[in-house]
Amino acid sequence: xxxxxxxxxxxPPATPAGCAPGALARGPPKDPPLPNSSAPSxxxxxxxxxxxxGALIGGACVLAGYGTLAWAVGNLAALAADQPxxxxxxxxxxxxxxxxxxxxxxxxxxxxxxxxxxLLLLALLALGLGVxxxxxxxxxxxxxxxxxxxxxxxxxxxxxxxxxRPSLALVKNPPADETxxxxxxxxxxRREVRASWExxxxxxxxxxxGKTSGLAIPSILRAPGAVLLTSNKAAKDAYAACLGPRRxxxxxxxxxxxxxxxxxxxxxxxxxxxxxxxxGARRLAGHFVAAxxxxxxxxxxxxxxxxxxxxxxxxxxxRSGRPITEVLAWLASPSDRTPVDLLRxxxxxxxxxxxxxxxxxxxxxxDGIYETARQYAACLLDPDxxxxxxxxxxxxxxQPAEFVTSRDTLFLLSKDGGGSASALIAAAADAVMRAAxxxxxxxxxxxxxxxxxxxxxxxxxxxxxxxxxxxxHLGSRGVxxxxxxQSYRQGVRVWGEAGMDALWSAATCKLIGSGIDDADFADKLxxxxxxxxVETLSYSTSDxxxxxxxxxxxxxxxxxxxxxxxxxxxxxxxATGIRAAxxxxxxxxxxxxxxxxxxxxxxxxxxxxxxxLAKTRAAAGQPEDGLPQGWPA
Numbered sequence: 001x002x003x004x005x006x007x008x009x010x011x012p013p014a015t016p017a018g019c020a021p022g023a024l025a026r027g028p029p030k031d032p033p034l035p036n037s038s039a040p041s042x043x044x045x046x047x048x049x050x051x052x053x054g055a056l057i058g059g060a061c062v063l064a065g066y067g068t069l070a071w072a073v074g075n076l077a078a079l080a081a082d083q084p085x086x087x088x089x090x091x092x093x094x095x096x097x098x099x100x101x102x103x104x105x106x107x108x109x110x111x112x113x114x115x116x117x118x119l120l121l122l123a124l125l126a127l128g129l130g131v132x133x134x135x136x137x138x139x140x141x142x143x144x145x146x147x148x149x150x151x152x153x154x155x156x157x158x159x160x161x162x163x164x165r166p167s168l169a170l171v172k173n174p175p176a177d178e179t180x181x182x183x184x185x186x187x188x189x190r191r192e193v194r195a196s197w198e199x200x201x202x203x204x205x206x207x208x209x210g211k212t213s214g215l216a217i218p219s220i221l222r223a224p225g226a227v228l229l230t231s232n233k234a235a236k237d238a239y240a241a242c243l244g245p246r247r248x249x250x251x252x253x254x255x256x257x258x259x260x261x262x263x264x265x266x267x268x269x270x271x272x273x274x275x276x277x278x279x280g281a282r283r284l285a286g287h288f289v290a291a292x293x294x295x296x297x298x299x300x301x302x303x304x305x306x307x308x309x310x311x312x313x314x315x316x317x318x319r320s321g322r323p324i325t326e327v328l329a330w331l332a333s334p335s336d337r338t339p340v341d342l343l344r345x346x347x348x349x350x351x352x353x354x355x356x357x358x359x360x361x362x363x364x365x366x367d368g369i370y371e372t373a374r375q376y377a378a379c380l381l382d383p384d385x386x387x388x389x390x391x392x393x394x395x396x397x398x399q400p401a402e403f404v405t406s407r408d409t410l411f412l413l414s415k416d417g418g419g420s421a422s423a424l425i426a427a428a429a430d431a432v433m434r435a436a437x438x439x440x441x442x443x444x445x446x447x448x449x450x451x452x453x454x455x456x457x458x459x460x461x462x463x464x465x466x467x468x469x470x471x472x473h474l475g476s477r478g479v480x481x482x483x484x485x486q487s488y489r490q491g492v493r494v495w496g497e498a499g500m501d502a503l504w505s506a507a508t509c510k511l512i513g514s515g516i517d518d519a520d521f522a523d524k525l526x527x528x529x530x531x532x533x534v535e536t537l538s539y540s541t542s543d544x545x546x547x548x549x550x551x552x553x554x555x556x557x558x559x560x561x562x563x564x565x566x567x568x569x570x571x572x573x574x575a576t577g578i579r580a581a582x583x584x585x586x587x588x589x590x591x592x593x594x595x596x597x598x599x600x601x602x603x604x605x606x607x608x609x610x611x612x613l614a615k616t617r618a619a620a621g622q623p624e625d626g627l628p629q630g631w632p633a
Contacts, residue, residue, distance in 0.1 A: 062121070067094035069117035074101055077112040142532035142557035144581035146191060152575060154179070157194045164197045164478070165448045177222040181452070181480060183511065184214075184571060184583030193573065193583050195509045197450045198475040201482040202507035203571075204491075206515020210569050211484050214585030215511065216454050217241050219482060221588060221597075225449030226250075226404055228432050230412045230425055230462040234261035235605045238456065239411050241588060244600035250407035253398050255428055257385040257421040260413035262611035269398040271389035271424060274431055275318035278311070278351065284427055285310035288376040290463040291423035294493055305358070306372035312355040313339050313373075319346040323390040328380055334359055334370045379421045389424055400435035404451050416460035426462045429453065433470065433479055440477040447478030455483045459490040468499045471506035483507075488521040512563070512572040513585075522560035525572065529558045529580040 067090025074093060075085040078101050086093070086100035093100055097113035104112075150156055154176065161168050161179035168174045176182075180194030181201070195201060205211035220227050220242045227246065231238055239254075239261055246252050256263040274280040289307045313327045316339035330339050340359070343352035358369060380386045391397075403410060410432065414425040433453055440447040455462050464470070467483065474481055483503070485491050491500040504510070516522050531554040539548050557580070558572070566572065573581045588597060 063094055064090050065124070066117055066121050067091055069120050070094050070097060070113045071100070073116050073120070074104075074109075074113040077101070077104060077108055081108070142530065144579035146186060146189070148579050149186060149193060149575075149581055151578065152180075152183070152193045152195065153191060154194070157196055160196050164446065165450075166444075167448050178224050178449075181219060181482075182222060182586060183509065183573060184585045186581060186583055190584075193581075195480075195575075197478060197480060199508045199575075200471050200475040200480065200506065201509045201511065202503060203482060203484045203511040203513065204486070204488055204516070205484065205511070205513030205571070206486055206517070208568075209514040210585055210587060211513060212238050212456065213587040213589065214513075214569060214571075215482070216456050216484065217588045218586055218591075219452060219454060220409070221245055223452045224407075225447070226406055226436075226451050227409045228412065228429060228451070228453045229410070229456060230414075230429055230454070230458065231456045232260065232414060232416050232461050234413060235608045236601070238454075239413065240604035240608065241597065241601040242409070243411075243604045245597065246409040250409060252409045252411070253403070254411045254413070255388060255398070255425070256411070256413045257379075257382075257388045257424060258413070258415045259384075259615075260415065261411075261608050262615060263413075265388060265392075266395060267398050268387070268392040268395050269389055269428060270391070271324050271427055272314060272318040273400075274434070275314045278315060278348065281315035281318065282307075282311045283430065284314050286465050287426040287430065287463070288423040290465045290494075291420070291426060292376045302368060302372045305369040306376055308354065309358055309369055309373045310376065312343065312351050315348060315351060316340075316342040316346070319343070319348075325380060325386050325390055328374075328377065331370055331374045331377065334366055376423075379423060385421050385424070400432045401439065403432060404436040404439050404447065407449075412462070414461045416457065420461070422461040422463065426464050429455065429462050430464050433474065433481070436479045437474070437477045440479070445477070450478040450480050453479060453481045455481060458483045459485055459494045463494050465495070468495055468502035468506060471503060475508065487516070487518055489518060508576045510574040511583075512566075512574070514566040514568050514570070516564050516566070519560065522563045525563050525574075526556050526558055526560045528574065529556070529572070531555060532557050 068088075071086065071088055071090055071093035074097055078085050081104060083101060083103050089100065093113065094117075097109050098104075098106075101109065101113070146153065151160075157180040158174065161174065162171075165178075168178060171178075176192065176194070180196050181199070183193045183195055185191060186193050203211055203215055205215075216229070216238045220229060220238060227242075229238055229242070234240060234256075243252060253267055254261065254263045255267075255269060256265075271284070275284050285307045288310060289303055293303055310327070313330050314324070316322075316330075317324060317326050320342045330336055337356075337359075340352045340356050343349075343355065358366060360366075380389075398410070410428070412425045412428050414421045416422060433451070436447055436451045455464075455467075458464075458467070467481075471481065488500065488504075491503060494500075495503060512525060516525070533552045534555050536551050536553055537548060538551065539546055563572065569585050569587065571583055571585055573583050575581075588594065591597070
């Protein structure tokens, strides 16, 4: 709704017919004044008058400032020459400095009472202009300021952390990183903005927009408890940057079945550990299906039938204590009745009957279902991949239940695309988060310290089909997920429109970085940020002179083009119950301890490169010196 306040000239109304001239003096007229009157009004103004008044006030301020500086510098010069100081008279100091310090030579008057104050005034004006421009840029019109974000600022996040974490209840001044997850800083003042330990986060940032350096890595380095990271990169990425620092606080576990970091296999994880129940087996099968098909095809006949078959086979293998590789043998021979018998022995008669019905059905249908299931489990055909998730007696086993109560770190690395091991990565991440929820329930309802689950490249290597539903309660259990996507449409491809909308709505803190090229999504964000009133000044000219009027109109706080043009390192923050705000991310390489961290990152990257070269030489039959076998050194 707009309002209009017109300042126009008005003349006294004409005396009505039949009324004495003095009658109007005894009371107001019954009719309102004519709107097009031309006589001046006390509230009327002209552009020239406003400009002159502004120039007069500005000139007076500049003169007072210059005079004060001249008086201060002149007195310093007088004291240095053992001359008496002058009283504070800025006008005289600015216009007639020789009257205040008659004993000073003319060159000193010129240098100290003329030139120096002028240079100081120019420097102060430039500094003030720079600060004003910086604040104006940081305090975008209509966006949230510090008073609006009080629940995310240190005072309230510290108080909330004491309520959420019993271990901090008696700590007088807990470290800032123990009280909440750093999101960035707010201008002015560079005040830190932190999410609480019950917030769940969603970040949408384009590639190379700072999502890893400004969000994932700082969150890992500052985490007070266990950390889980999924990624499809290692060198010069979060893995390399955080490997050394996290080793200093706990054990680092790396599940790298496709050798993204070329990490040596020094652990194994039982992928069937949670498949001893029908629900657990179904979740595991769902990860294999989600890794292979998009949401639009996940519910067709072949996908559903293959998922049911995998569920039955996983359950049979888990209940009989067999490795997951046994499932591949059963898939290769649909007529094998072993899994049916194992399910009946375990008391799952209905599941066994369903599997028997699939096996005994039409050959074409059965073969189609089994072939689809084989495609979903194809990554297990690689023995190097399967070795990470099958028993290895000489290696320690990764236990999610022990991990969630430690300060350990789990790196889950996989390639994206066809044939990847992303199903295992999603299953491992899901197992850890579910173990954290169970541990939280055993600990009074909330995990302390909280578990940080950073699902980087979630739409490529960690497709947890019911992640939007998990978001609704993970935060209340002390499990803090940060799902990082490259675009909104990428999430729609994985979870569908309804699923992505649910994930967006369930996330209590949303960070939107640079590179949003989706016009519809940018316009949606612009509408969510809202509108604000803008005052417009207009002038009109008539025979009686020029008059001005002001009117109010509404415009977008952040138009879609401005959201698209957000600079790297800046993000739009949408938090539940709070107006939208712009925050500056805090990249790890700009921190005070960035030097040692950069050195450790470079060393980790060099080690990854060396391991890759060693494998390449070994595959080519070359010794360590790079010469083919049999060649003279």
